[in-house]
Amino acid sequence: MSAPMLQLQNVVVDFDGFKAINDLSLTIESGSMTVVIGPNGAGKSTMCDSIIGRVRATSGKVMFHGKEIQTEAEHAIVGLGICRKFQTPGVLVALSVIDNLTIAATKDRRWWTKFGRKGEAEARARAEEIIEMVGLGPRRDALAGNLSHGEKQWLEIGMVVATDAELLLLDEPTAGMGAAESTQTAEIVKSLVGKHAVLVIDHDIDFVAQLGGHVVVLHQGQLLREGTLAQIRADEEVAAIYLGRAK
Numbered sequence: 224m225s226a227p228m229l230q231l232q233n234v235v236v237d238f239d240g241f242k243a244i245n246d247l248s249l250t251i252e253s254g255s256m257t258v259v260i261g262p263n264g265a266g267k268s269t270m271c272d273s274i275i276g277r278v279r280a281t282s283g284k285v286m287f288h289g290k291e292i293q294t295e296a297e298h299a300i301v302g303l304g305i306c307r308k309f310q311t312p313g314v315l316v317a318l319s320v321i322d323n324l325t326i327a328a329t330k331d332r333r334w335w336t337k338f339g340r341k342g343e344a345e346a347r348a349r350a351e352e353i354i355e356m357v358g359l360g361p362r363r364d365a366l367a368g369n370l371s372h373g374e375k376q377w378l379e380i381g382m383v384v385a386t387d388a389e390l391l392l393l394d395e396p397t398a399g400m401g402a403a404e405s406t407q408t409a410e411i412v413k414s415l416v417g418k419h420a421v422l423v424i425d426h427d428i429d430f431v432a433q434l435g436g437h438v439v440v441l442h443q444g445q446l447l448r449e450g451t452l453a454q455i456r457a458d459e460e461v462a463a464i465y466l467g468r469a470k
Contacts, residue, residue, distance in 0.1 A: 226289030228253040228420055229274070229305075229390060234283035236269055236444075243269040245444035246283070253389065256416045256436030258423045260455075262464065266444035267424045271392050275307050276300045287390075306388035308396065312375035316368030320359050320378055323367050324350035327385035349385060357381040357411055373404040380411060384419070391415060393423045397430050409433035428452075 229251040236244035244266045251257050259267050272278040274285060276297040285293040292300055315323050328349040354360055357377040362370060367378060376396055383391050393412065397405040409430055415421050416436075425431055431438065431452060438455050440447040442464050448455055455461055 226286065227251065228288060230284070230286040231270070231274070232284040232286065234270075234273060234285060235281045236266075236273055236278055237281040242444050244273060244280075247441075247444065247446055249439065249446060251390070251420055251422060253420055254417045255420050256413070256423070256434060257421070257439060258425065258431050258434055258436045259439045259441060260424075260426060260428075260431060261441035261447070264443075265441040267441055268394060269444070270441070271307060271394060271422070271424065274300075274392065275305060301386070301388070304389035305392065306383045306386045306390070307392035307394065308379050308383045309394050312372075312379045314367040314370075314375055314378050314382070316366065318367060319364050320367055320370070321347075321350055321354060321363050323378060324353050324381055324385050327382035328353070328387075353381045353385050356384070356414065358407060372399045373401075373408075376400065376404075376408065377411065380408075384415060388419065390420045390422065393421065395425055396423065397425060397427055402429075405430050406433060 227250045231247055231249040234244050234247045235242060247270065259270070261267055269278060273280050273293070276293070276295055280293045284291055287303055287305065292303065295303070315326070325346045328346040354363060357380055359374060359377055359381070362374060367375065370378060380393065380396060383393070396412065397408050400408065405427065412421060412423060412434060423434060423436070437449065438452050439449045440455060440461055447464065448458050448461055
């Protein structure tokens with residue numbers, strides 16, 4: 224029986240006595256949708272940091288297809304097939320939308336490959352596919368710096384997808400968006416499931432409901448509950464802690 228795609232096993236991240244992640248165990252299967260919610264300070268972003276190697280687990284294991292990766296360099300983890308979109312878009316503002324996607328889709332960035340045209344053509348073709356998927360076809364030649372905030376978020380989602388990573392980590396992809404943009408973002412994210420596993424961090428319950436994935440609730444660095452959104456909404460402890468309602 225094959226190992227799950229990603230496993231966190233009793234992971235602890237301790238910052239000088241403060242346990243940002245405390246004995247967290249979580250499994251994510253290939254092609255799945257997982258949505259992580261929780262109040263500010265619950266450890267959501269630190270969890271992602273521990274997966275991609277930005278911070279190191281103090282104890283416990285981070286496993287990708289059965290291989291421990293918590294000691295790997297961040298770029299090596301990306302090479303294994305895990306890519307993260309941060310809350311603030313990190314697009315190349317002086318380049319066009321299509322050029323941002325083409326760079327992200329370039330598989331081999333060694334300098335001598337620039338003398339060949341095959342890789343460049345393949346990357347450009349992949350970028351053309353993705354630009355339509357994220358709804359930015361009409362903005363193809365616009366400078367990324369001239370996009371609206373929501374468009375920059377969609378561009379960066381596209382750049383993450385262009386890496387062809389097996390696991391995509393999307394940190395608050397609807398931050399700063401209105402309702403219509405959030406709905407469009409949900410459609411983009413749902414279209415990724417199957418070819419990719421997607422882990423989304425967000426706090427907007429309406430957006431979470433549109434995604435329809437497996438929901439994980441973190442609280443004080445620990446897994447509080449997991450299940451469908453209906454199960455999470457019906458849980459009295461989650462209501463008291465996350466939704467701010469008294470029991």
